[in-house]
Each structure stands twice: as C-alpha cells, then as structure tokens.
Amino acid sequence: MSIRTKLLLLLISVMVLTLFLALVEGYQRSLARAETLFDSHLHTQAEVLFHSGEIAPQSLPNVIWQRWHQGDIVAGSTTWLTQPEQSGMSTLNAQGQRLRVATYCQNQQCVAVAEPIAERFALSEQLIMAMVVPMLWGMALLALLISIVVKRALRPLSQLSQELKGRAAHDFTLLQMQPNESEIKPVVQTLNELLHRTEQAYLRERYFASDAAHELRTPLSAMKINLHNLQQRYDDDDAQALVESVERLNHLVEQMLALGRTSSHQWQDKLGPQSLAQLCQACIAELYPQIEKKQLDISLNGECRDIQGETFTLSVMIKNIISNAVKYTPEGGKVVIELQDLDAEVTLSVSDSGPGIATDLRERIFDRFFRVGGDSHPSHIPGAGLGLAIVQHVVGLYQGKLALMSSPWGGLQVQVTLARQRDTLCSD
Structure with missing residues (x-):
C-alpha cells in the first residue's frame, strides 16, 4: 500500500469518525431540543384553547383535544381520557397509540391537547435529516479536497519514485x-x-x-x-x-x-532474429580440430524457430557449453546437442559422455574461477573456471533458465531454456 493511500485512509477515517460522533451527539441534542419545542408548542395550544371558549373541532384537525368543566366533558375531538387533576405535560397510551398530552387547568376547568408521538418523531427526523444531509455532502467534498491536497503534497515523492523506477x-x-x-x-x-x-x-x-x-x-x-x-x-x-x-x-x-x-548495455540495441542451429553449427566448425583430434562422435539434433537475441552473447554461451563438453569428454566419446521448440520457448541441451560433475558440486561450478579438484582436475585438462560462470551470466541477461543434470551416457547435460521473443536484455 502506498504512502498516499495510507495517509488518505488515515485522514478520511479520522474525519469520518469525528463527524460520526458529532452527528450522533447533534442528533441526540436535536431530538431533545425538538422535544422541548414541541412540548412548549403543545402547551401553548392547550392554554389558547382554554381561553378561547368553545372552538369547533374542525379548527384543530390534526390535534386531539378535550375540555372539562367540573369533571364533565363539554367539548372535544374524541373521548379518550378522564379529567386531569393539574396542568402539565404527560405521556400515555390511548386509542392504540402513544400520545404526548399538554393539560391546562384553572377554576375546575381543564383543557387537554394531545398529539401522537410517532408523528412528532417523524417530523423531528425530517428536520434533523434536513440538517444532516448537507453535512454528509460536505464530508464527501472534504474527502475529495483532502485527496487533492495529499496528492499535491506527495507529488515530489511520486516524481522521485517514477524517476528511479x-x-x-x-x-x-x-x-x-x-x-x-x-x-x-x-x-x-x-x-x-x-x-x-x-x-x-x-x-x-x-x-x-x-x-x-x-x-x-x-x-x-x-x-x-x-x-x-x-x-x-x-x-x-x-x-x-x-x-x-x-x-x-x-x-x-x-x-x-x-x-x-557480455553486458546488457553494450548489446541492448543489437537484438534481432537469431538461429540457434546456425550458431551451434558455427561453434562446432570452430572446435572441429579438437573434435577430430579426440575422434569424438558429435551430433546436432532437432530444430527450433529463431529467437530474439544478440549474436555475440549467444555465441559465447553456446561456445562455452560445447567447448566444455568437447574438452572433458575422453577420446572416442560422445557429445550430443539437441534443440527443441516449446511454444514460446526454445531449449538447448548439450550432453556428453565425460566424467560428469557430482550433484553436491553443481551449484559451486558457477562460481568464477572454481574448478572441481582445483588445479588437480580429474581430467588433467587445464581450464580457467570461467566457462559456466559466463554461461550463467548470459542466461541471466536473457532471463532464461539453466539446469545441470546427468546425461544418458554418464556425463554432464547442460540445458538452457530461453524465451523466443524478447525486446530487451535484463540489466546485469
């Protein structure tokens, strides 16, 4: 996760949490304040109704009201309770609903005005939501502004990252x-x-x-x-x-x-179609005096499509693999070179009937100047200990795969797998 994303999530989370707590507190206070205002309004209606005398029910269509005189109901929208004993506010259940009642009593006369709490609550919520919705929109706008500000603030860091990348x-x-x-x-x-x-x-x-x-x-x-x-x-x-x-x-x-x-920046612009078969043939021709001197049985089998590569690096890789096989294979031995096409990849395998390399030493022979047995190599053939290190280096440039295994004739088999298409060499 990027620094920008973390910073945005942190700031927006703090903002949302703060606004949420503010909204909860504001909601509760607004409900309490609305309750007080509604009670005051309801009590005022009761007092006005008490002093106005007989009022037709249709003049208060949305309010349940009653008037008593000496314990008897003299007017009202409905019969729903007994005469209260004193003025004030109360809550009761009547006619299957919860009511908030305001009572005004004086000289054995009382007036009670009630309204359903559900209607009052719905009206309160409408008023509160009318206030909250703009705040929510403001929160979204604030989040957008924070995103823009953070992006601009981190722009130098992003530019530095892109330049390095x-x-x-x-x-x-x-x-x-x-x-x-x-x-x-x-x-x-x-x-x-x-x-x-x-x-x-x-x-x-x-x-x-x-x-x-x-x-x-x-x-x-x-x-x-x-x-x-x-x-x-x-x-x-x-x-x-x-x-x-x-x-x-x-x-x-x-x-x-x-x-x-064999470095990538020297050969980066020289990539082109290369035939591994032709490169192998050229290498065999160059090494043929040694092959003929030792009377080796060498063969090149299989074909594969051209790959994108550079002539010198591929030639150095192939020459080191084949020359190692020729060098360490005894007189009258066998060297087999095989090419295989594998969809998007090609495989080059060189197998010999030489002494091979012990399994526990196969990783070490890629170290520069390392030779099995040092100067006292079992084959008594001089060498620099750089051949397979160069092969591994070139395979790394092509981001290929290099594997060592035992050949069918008891010697060493070197297998290289390369992608057919490549626009660039890997940076070394």
Missing part, C-alpha cells in the same frame, strides 16, 4: 530533481551522492578485469612467439610445460575479456 540498473546519472520541500531535498542529495559513489565502484569493478586482460594480451602474444622459437631449439618437457602454461594463461585472458563484453 524508470532507470536501468547501470544508469548512475545524477537525479535532475530540484525539490523545494525540506523533507525531499536531503533525500535527493543523499541519493545523488550514493549514485556517484556506486558508479565509481561499479566502473572500477567492471572494467578492472577486462582492462587488465586486454593489457595482458600483448605481452602474452610476445611470450607465445618467443616460446615457439625456444621450443624449436630446445624440444624438451620443460619447454612444453611452459608453452602449456602460457596457453592456459592466454585462455584465461580471453575468458575474462568475454565476460567483460
């Missing part, structure tokens, strides 16, 4: 609001300071790895050339181990660069 996760530009309210101004200032500090930290964290990796590429290339020349002269185990270490370092640098490039 419409921002992308990587947008750290300062807020442009210039509020005059003393409550909102420090909030905007504090948020701008926080945005500035967050942007600096974000940029340091984001570009450090990619910048460092980029700077390492040149000396690594020079090292590879020099090592190649050295290996031509000294073809021994030490030189070969040094070459493998440099290759591993070079692979790590390339993975770090790939991870740095």
